[in-house]
Amino acid sequence: MREVHVRLITDEVERMCIHSNKHLSKDVVTCLEKMKDEETWPSAKDILELIIQNAETASNTHVPMCQDTGLVVVFLEVGQEVQFKGGYIEDAINEGVRRGYDKGQLRKSVVRDPLTRENTGDNTPCIIHHKIVKGDKVKLTVIPKGFGSENMSRIYMLKPSQGVQGVIESVLETVEIAGPNPCPPIVVGVGIGGTFEKAALLAKKALIRPLGSSNEDSYYAQLEETILNKVNDLGIGPQGFGGKTTALKVHIETAPTHIAGLPVAINIGCHAYRHMEVTI
């Protein structure tokens, strides 16, 4: 067994919460710049330019690129040869979020109860998804998820006969209803298969991929391109004021499912596509 002290986990979560909120990663900036160059609609080009400028300002002045610094979602992959020591892993992760949001002067947006809505004051608890994997490493992925885009996400329980056409229509309907609200250009995470909750988790997982990485299966890589083109043909554009650049990328993740079902979940990410990972 390899021992990993949970203090390391706290430190990494703290660092990633702060860094990801203030520095847009290179994959996203490169994609935004490419889309700006390709955009032909003047007002859309202006808005993309402002978005890029904002990311530069945030990075140079060490302030968050968006005031919605999100509800933190953590994907935790633990090798089965790992033994945590020094405390409970979930407490360690939440401590990292607490410190990160305090030190980084990030907005605390979490309420303790969904109806009585008292702010917890430290942006915890975060959402943690665990997976036990082979080996002796720990992989941590942190996504501060803003709710302008999260609120626009949807799930569909399609009939198997609706097939790929049904998937495409579900994504287009979701993006159409979302319109300007999720701060386009968006990133569209699509989860296909599994069960009701698995599809939603796959859609979120699709949002932690480096921007523009393709699905390993060439059929789905092609489908990602097809849906991206159709989404951009909607003409919603940056901020919803018209233009080609409605989405930066579409990422699809899939899982086996039941003979009777075709769950499809669509999780939308905004242009402040924040995600960071580290392997310990």
Add this chain to the structure above:
Amino acid sequence: MKKIQTPLTKEILSTLEVGEKILLSGVIYTGRDAAHKRLIKSLEDNKNAPFQLEGQLIYYVGPTPTPEGAIIGSAGPTTSYRMDEFTPTLLDKGILGTVGKGKRSDYVIESIKNNGAVYFAAVGGTAALMAECVKKCEVIAYEDLGTEAIRRLEVEDMPLIVAVSSKGEDYYKLGRKNYLEMKSR
């Protein structure tokens, strides 16, 4: 680019075209979900609002904490539709402008038109740039709401887009329509 100064007047707002870019300066007030709920409740209870509503503008924002030595933290617009149910009441009471991002409901657009008001959009997510336009910031009500407290801001040259004009024209519909027409030609 046209420069607009608060307090707003119906005369000035009537000159603004939908889709027009403007630079806003002067005093504005912040408020989002929880503050709106409380503000409307106090109006229903016939209590005074924490600030004089006539001719004022509400910016839907919940800023990040203010770093030491800074005036305000990051301060971009939040999605406006969540405030829709409260907006007509506030417009009827004298508010003339709102700033946020995203579409408004038809009944809000109707109320904007009836009151000769305007809905401005700021570019969602550009919170670091928006913060640079804020020259003064003071919490004036509902301090317990933290980021959602009502703040009085003094802003200079805040870049905004006329999203719904005083004539009730909606740039979220028009901008996209114009783009799609251009594309199909």
